[in-house]
Amino acid sequence: MAAKAATEEKEAKPLRHGYTTGSCATATTKAALIALITQEPQREVTIRLPIGEEVTFQLESCEFTEATATSSTIKDGGDDPDATHGALIISTVEWLDEPGIILDGGVGVGRVTKPGLPVPIGEAAINPVPRKMIREAAQDVLDQFEVERGIKIVISVPAGEEIAKKTLNGRLGILGGISILGTRGIVVPFSTSAYKASVAQAVNVAKEAGCEHIVLSTGGKTENYGIEMYPQLSEEAFVEMGDFVGFSLQQCKRKGMKKVTLVGMMGKFSKVAQGVMMVHSKSAPVDFGFLAQMAEQAGASEELLTQIREANTAAQVGDLMADTPAFFEIMCENCCRAALKEVGGGIEVETVIITMKGSLLGKVTINDTDHESDRDRG
Secondary structure (H helix, E strand, O other), X not given: OHHHHXXXXXXXXXXXXXXXXXXXXXXXXXXHHHHXXXXXXXXXXXXXXXXXXXXXXXXXXXXXXXXXXEEEEEOOOOOOOOOOOOOEEEEEEEEEOOOOEEXXXXXXXXXXOOOOOOOOOOOEOEOHHXXXXXXXXXXXXXXXXXXXXXXXXXXXXXXXXXXXXXXXXXXXXXXXXXXXXOOOOEEOOOOOHHXXXXXXXXXXXXXXXXXXXXXXXXXXHHHHHHHHHOOOOOHHHEEEOOOEHHHHHHHHHHOOOOEEEEEEOHHHHHHHOOOOOEOOOOOOOOOXXXXXXXXXXXXXXXXXXXXXXXXOOHHHHHHHOOOOHXXXXXXXXXXXXXXXXXXXXXXXXXXXXXXXXOOEEEEEEEEOOOOEEEEOOO
């Protein structure tokens, strides 16, 4: 009982917020500039976040000469660490002969190479809000010390190129490193904002590349299956939606896509079939009663229905129904209809369900643009 109470207390404990790469870059820029002006090392620095909150950052390093200064901090992702959690974020500030503030990315900060992103092609992947934060913080310091000289700011992330391999940056056309992100300044635990932003950008890049058919997958294995299915599509057409099915579908509809293919596995798509559009394991459990209903529709025996209701995982149900193709066709059709309901119709939706080993379980297409249904099961 005591152990259970301790567990519940632990679960009830508020989750700790972290800070975005944009906030870290702003803090290190402010510290470096103060060190450059005062010629004194800085150990911590306080900045104001876009949400109005003031936060103090501890610095890993602060070095300076009369011409340049460099400051660094370690990014803290809070209780929902992302790929950049623990990364060293560095800002180098140097004097310029001309007035003004130049902002650029250095080692480990990606460069934009495709249209459709909020940053022009050729520029460092420092998003608009962080750009504004960094520039305003620097200007505030210059005003505070009544300095009218120009400065150049370079943001670097030594491990950025390696970290970027775990992100969608390559697909988005951001090469050579990570993006400096953040709209609120903080990372909310289990928030969806960063991933949603990546999905929205990916769909926009696909639109700019001329795509009219997007393949949304739940992960790497399902994306690879989609690529094998549609080798003729450009790489921009393949977007990892993760758990954000509804949001991703809405982005595709908003950008005028004519067809969307959903590729996933039993666990997540058993939820989509019910109309659940956020399929994280914490957001909605697998409903084995619903799976049993679909199995009954497919003609499963009473004995099999009992096994389904008592199953531990959706994958286990998939194994139980392996010899009943109609079950997977029903699930795919339910997914298509749920997707069309989510976006208000008007597009063609295809659902493809595969096994963990990459074998096809079911495939159904519903074209809502002309209200014709085309079923194709494999």
